[in-house]
Amino acid sequence: MDIASSQVFEAGTPAACRSCQARHGVVCGALSNGQLKELNRHSLRRKVGAGTEIIAQGAETSFYSNIMRGVVKLCKVMPDGRQQIVGLQFAPDFVGRPFVRESTLSAEAATDAEICVFPRSLLDRMIAETPELQRSLHDQALKELDAAREWMLTLGRRTAEEKVASLLHLIATHAEPQTATSTAFDLPLSRAEIGDFLGLTIETVSRQMTRLRKRGVILIENSRHIVVPDMDELERITS
Amino acid sequence: MDIASSQVFEAGTPAACRSCQARHGVVCGALSNGQLKELNRHSLRRKVGAGTEIIAQGAETSFYSNIMRGVVKLCKVMPDGRQQIVGLQFAPDFVGRPFVRESTLSAEAATDAEICVFPRSLLDRMIAETPELQRSLHDQALKELDAAREWMLTLGRRTAEEKVASLLHLIATHAEPQTATSTAFDLPLSRAEIGDFLGLTIETVSRQMTRLRKRGVILIENSRHIVVPDMDELERITS
């Protein structure tokens, strides 16, 4: 399950990363053609199944990734097992903590995903040489900081109903296919994961979902597929 | 009360910022002598009283600051008045959101403080020209991100008692004068502010403080001055 396993960089075939050449991803967009070529020689595109741990909490990291497809959750767990999701990342986000060897959180694929994996040492060097890349990662860090703080407000001050509505709004906003007002999307998270993101139990999440359904705010096609007839209505509940 | 008032930069006397020359602060440590001189010509050291709003939520910001002394709280408030503190900043932290015109949160002096104020346009230019400054601000953003995520765990998954212990631990860690195991410090926050940081009410904060006192974990010399006989004991409660 460990993406960092040595065969990735040593025994694996370092295939060119076509997506990166196409300038997807936070990292590749900021590089020169020469750098991109070098990065491609040492990077590898990987498909990972839902639930795969990409980075372990407390472990040394030897690589960074770009998310090319799918959703990755960032998790913190306490010694007694209590758990909190502290961020959701979507393509084309960057995963990894520049400059610091040890990760204070775990990153896990929430859905099946494709990621583009770079050796840490190489990317650290490129960051140091490329102000534009530094800037690009700085931007992402600030974006994540805003998201984290917005979520602190949700965790600290919103009711269970508002929390669930906020989560649905967040997912809907990041899901691609949207019509004018109505939106349909797949939830990348189970009820348990939603609970861990919102600081609630499974049961409370479930109850709030059915309350929203009974009020006509959402349709639950199945537990993972949601339709929102009117996004404004959902946003209103968010507060 | 508005620090950004025009007289600061137009009518005020732009005194040299001695602290910055001494390389305090996140910004000044990363600049060349020439840049520092230019920055000094346009920056101003200001004393602000506790409660002064430095940046208003939703307002355009025309300046950044370095905290030279005191504590600054970062706040988000909801339309209905519910409020969440999303960060505490101590000297020599940087205050302001690079690259973005409008602030999504307010910054307010929690204690009497001294800050070093720079015009936004000038510092933005220096960031663009100075990779080391970019790096320095990037580092701070990552540090704040780690802190925000750690606090998300506290908000989502810790009990009231653990929350209060976590806050005391946080403050104790950032307060300067510490003996080997025992620590004494001033709380920079009122009970109401602590509640807004922890997602609790004033009453619950107060009750948990007296519980910790009765158990001998802390001494409350007065409501703002705390002694922790054994930091390990406090840390244990934090979980």
Added chain:
DNA sequence: ATCGCTGTTTGATGCAGATCAAACTCGGTG
């Protein structure tokens, strides 16, 4: 001193969400 104001503590009661428990759904498997 006495007043009045603001912040804090303490007490009594209520309720949102946790916990405990059981039924239901659905996709996979022998």
Added chain:
DNA sequence: CACCGAGTTTGATCTGCATCAAACAGCGAT
């Protein structure tokens, strides 16, 4: 098909924190 197990929903009850209410402490102004 029946069976199983994991995930989800629903119901009954409990509890930690919120809410409502009142006393208390500190402190500047008169």
